Amino acid sequence: MSCAARDAFSLIEVLVVTGLLSVIIIGLVLMFGQTQRAFKLGTTQVDVLESGRLVSEMMRRELSQMVPANVVNATNFLVEQSPPARYGPPLVPNQYVQDLAGSSFKRANRTQQLLFLTRNNQDWTSVGYLVGGTNNGIGSLYRFEYKTRPSFSPLLHTGFFDFDAANLYRFDLPSTNMSRLIEGVVHFRCLVYDTLGRQLTATSIVNNVSLQLDALGTDPKCAFYSNAVPASVELELGILEEKAAERARSIGDATARANFLAQQASKVHIFRWRVPVRNVDPSAYP
Structure with missing residues (x-):
């Protein structure tokens, strides 16, 4: 056997080296894929958290500045199911239940709308928040604002909303x-609370406040009139991650979409905060 023949690689050696290189390359590809997925997931969560924080700060600032109109039958604050039953069919309350991973408990997601008054010198501003476009179970949060002249009566702002x-x-x-x-x-x-920190329910008694169960029979519809506003309010905001939301919107069948959303509890980020109202009138509470 010649010297050149002895120095060459055998077929078995080539196959072994090729196999080892393949394993290394596959490992690198998998590691890169995992890193990329983790980066995208982190970016998505950061976007959701940042958006939630910005919205919560805006609402906290505005709700704390809520004021009563001190006008008979003027609505100072209103919270009710979204969309309200008075808008008529085919609108129905938006609610679906999500299974919580690793637990037998379930979370009921629902949407409400709220409206309140603020004032700057002699100018009234009607501010509202509601969730629109929820026909597929996922909507967008909208902010309503109607600025008025000093001569404007706060009795009318609910009509514009x-x-x-x-x-x-x-x-x-x-x-x-x-x-x-x-x-x-x-x-x-x-959720609304009185001056003693108690949550107001359909059986609570407060001057110039209307409390009644909504169509779902769970949370009360609350309307505050004249000199009454909540002593504090607690808000909950649930935001579904973008990829899960896009996939849900692509499902045409309503039942299949609801079943899909029921399994996405781990991808819903819940923000909860309580806001004390500065201009509460204690005389409205017995």
């Missing part, structure tokens, strides 16, 4: 008084 909200729910047409804040919203809820 109702008109714009009905068009948004029915035709998905936001008015010039509305601005979209965040997408992927699956849960928006508001």
Whole structure:
């Protein structure tokens, strides 16, 4: 056997080296894929958390500045199911249940809308928040604002809100008084409390406050009139991650979409915060 023949690699050696290189390359590809997925997941979560924080800060600031109109029958604060039953069929309350991973408990996602008054010197501003476009179980949070002149009566601001909200729910047409804040919203809820920190329910008794169970029979519809406003409010906002929201929207069948959303509890980020109201009138509470 010649010297050149002895120095060459055998077929077995070539196959072994090729196999080892293949294992190394596959490992690197898998590691790169995992790193890329982790980066995308982290970016998505950061975007959702940042959006949620910005919205919560805005709402915290505005709700703390809520004021009573001190006008008989004027609505100072209103929270109710979204969309309200008074808008008529085919609108129905948006609610679906999600299974919590590793637990037998379930979370009921639902949407509400709220409206309140603020004042700057002699100018009244009507501010509202609602979730529109929820026909597929996922909506967008909108902010309503109607600034008025000093001569404007606060008795009228609910009419402007109702008109714009009905068009948004029915035709998905936001008015010039509305601005979209965040997408992927699956849960928006508001709870109200009195001066002693007790949650107001349908059986609570407060002067100039109307409390009645909504169509779902769970949270009360709360309307505060005259000199009454909540002592504090607690808000919950649930935002579904973008990829899960896009996949849900692509499912045409409503039942299949609901089943898919029921399994996405781990991809819903819940924000919860309580806001004390500065201008509460203690005389409204017995």
